[in-house]
Amino acid sequence: MLKLGVNIDHVATVREARYRDRAQGEPDPVAAALLCEAAGCHGITAHLREDRRHIQDRDVFRLRESIRTRLNLELANVPEIVAIALKLKPDIICLVPERRQEVTTEGGLDVVKHRKALAVTRRKMNDAGIEVSLFIAPDVEQVEASAEIGAQFIELHTGQYAEHFHHKRERNAELRRLVDAATLAHRLSLRVNAGHGLNGENLPVLHLVPHLVELNIGHSIISRAMAVGLPKAVKETLGLLKGYRG
Numbered sequence: 001m002l003k004l005g006v007n008i009d010h011v012a013t014v015r016e017a018r019y020r021d022r023a024q025g026e027p028d029p030v031a032a033a034l035l036c037e038a039a040g041c042h043g044i045t046a047h048l049r050e051d052r053r054h055i056q057d058r059d060v061f062r063l064r065e066s067i068r069t070r071l072n073l074e075l076a077n078v079p080e081i082v083a084i085a086l087k088l089k090p091d092i093i094c095l096v097p098e099r100r101q102e103v104t105t106e107g108g109l110d111v112v113k114h115r116k117a118l119a120v121t122r123r124k125m126n127d128a129g130i131e132v133s134l135f136i137a138p139d140v141e142q143v144e145a146s147a148e149i150g151a152q153f154i155e156l157h158t159g160q161y162a163e164h165f166h167h168k169r170e171r172n173a174e175l176r177r178l179v180d181a182a183t184l185a186h187r188l189s190l191r192v193n194a195g196h197g198l199n200g201e202n203l204p205v206l207h208l209v210p211h212l213v214e215l216n217i218g219h220s221i222i223s224r225a226m227a228v229g230l231p232k233a234v235k236e237t238l239g240l241l242k243g244y245r246g
C-alpha cells in the first residue's frame, strides 16, 4: 500500500501571516494534523526552517506529543536544527536543502558534494533511533551517494515531473528518471518516498514509478481543503493512491 504523509507547513504559513511572533493563533497546524490522521493519512510532515517562517519549535514538540502516526521532520543539515531534531525524536527526518529566498524547497540535496557532513548527521540520528531520508533529485549519482552514506530512505524530488506535467516529452523524460532512480535505490536497499508538487492531476501517472513507500504532499491538500475541508481533501488524495502496484 502506498502511504500518505501530509505536509502541514502551509497551515502554519496562514497562521504566521496574522500572528507572527505571538504564542498562539489560528489555524493550528497540530489540530490540522489530527484531522488529517482521523481522515486516514499515515504520517505528518513538518519542515522546521531556520527562519521559522511557518512551523515554530513549539509546533513540532506539540506534534510529537499529539499525533499517533509517524512524525517526519524536514530540516536543513545545520547544527541548530539538528540539535532540535535530536531532542524532539521524530520517527524519521528528511534532510533537505534550504535557501532563505525560496518559497518552498526548490532543489534536491547535493549528497555527492556534502557527503561527509550528511554522513555525520545520518549517524547521529540513527544512534538516537531516528530514521533518515534524503530529499534528492532523481539522479544516479545522488542515489548512489545516499546509499553510501547509509540513509534508510530517499525522497525523490518530483518537482520537475510536476512542473512539466503538461509537456508530454519533458514529462516522460522526468518519469523515466524517477523510474530509473527508484529502481536503482531499491537495488541498493534504500526505501523510496517521493514528493513535491503532487496533485490530483499528476498523481495517477506517478503510479508508473515502482517501489514507492510514501508520498509527502502539502500544497494540493491544503489548497483543496479550502473548498471541501481537510478531512475530505485527505480522503480524496488517499483515494488517488489506491491501486498502486509498487
Ligand code: PXP
Pocket: 007, 047, 074, 094, 096, 104, 105, 135, 155, 194, 195, 196, 197, 198, 216, 217, 218, 219, 220
Ligand atoms: N517533500 C519535501 C521534502 C518538501 O520540502 C515538500 C514541501 O516543499 C513536500 C514534500 C511537499 O510539497 P508540496 O507542498 O508541493 O506538496
